[in-house]
Amino acid sequence: EEMGADYPSKPMSLYTTIWDASSWATSGGKYKVNYKYAPFVAEFKDLALEGCPADPIQQIPPAEACAEHYTHLATQDYSVISPQRRAAMSRFRQRYMYYSYCYDSLRYPVPPPECVTVPAEKARFKDTGRLKFGGSHKRQSKRKSHKRNRAVPNSDNAADI
Numbered sequence: 001e002e003m004g005a006d007y008p009s010k011p012m013s014l015y016t017t018i019w020d021a022s023s024w025a026t027s028g029g030k031y032k033v034n035y036k037y038a039p040f041v042a043e044f045k046d047l048a049l050e051g052c053p054a055d056p057i058q059q060i061p062p063a064e065a066c067a068e069h070y071t072h073l074a075t076q077d078y079s080v081i082s083p084q085r086r087a088a089m090s091r092f093r094q095r096y097m098y099y100s101y102c103y104d105s106l107r108y109p110v111p112p113p114e115c116v117t118v119p120a121e122k123a124r125f126k127d128t129g130r131l132k133f134g135g136s137h138k139r140q141s142k143r144k145s146h147k148r149n150r151a152v153p154n155s156d157n158a159a160d161i
Contacts, residue, residue: 050076093121097131104129 023029050073052066081089101108102115103125111117126132 094124099131100125100129102129 020033022031022033026032052069100121102111102117103122105111105127107129124132
């Protein structure tokens with residue numbers, strides 16, 4: 001309804017590929033992608049598509065015809081995040097992130113366009129994008145529970161109870 005006449009009237013599907021970076025992005029391949037969980041499925045509800053209609057033959061929208069659509073898309077704020085959620089994300093990144101390709105200046109002298117450099121965060125990383133001070137986070141050790149073996153009284157020594 002929100003999209004009016006532009007809403008697809010037939011079932012649609014999307015085919016994608018998964019970019020597997022586990023050979024280098026997970027401690028040099030220490031953690032591999034587990035494909036036994038495939039197929040990976042995403043579902044959308046109340047989806048409203050934003051964009052410029054493309055010519056079905058050329059499949060590329062003409063720039064001059066889409067200028068109004070691009071202006072509209074550029075002024076929309078699709079990434080609104082509350083201060084509380086931003087702080088939670090910052091805490092999560094500080095605690096768990098030990099590599100960032102955005103800070104890997106050896107591999108990417110110019111950060112990719114999707115990267116937002118946070119100076120305080122960048123200071124925590126080496127030129128390789130790995131965390132300084134040893135390169136890994138402190139891992140919480142598993143507590144060993146020391147259970148006392150209590151003698152179970154047997155019925156022969158009922159007087160000891």
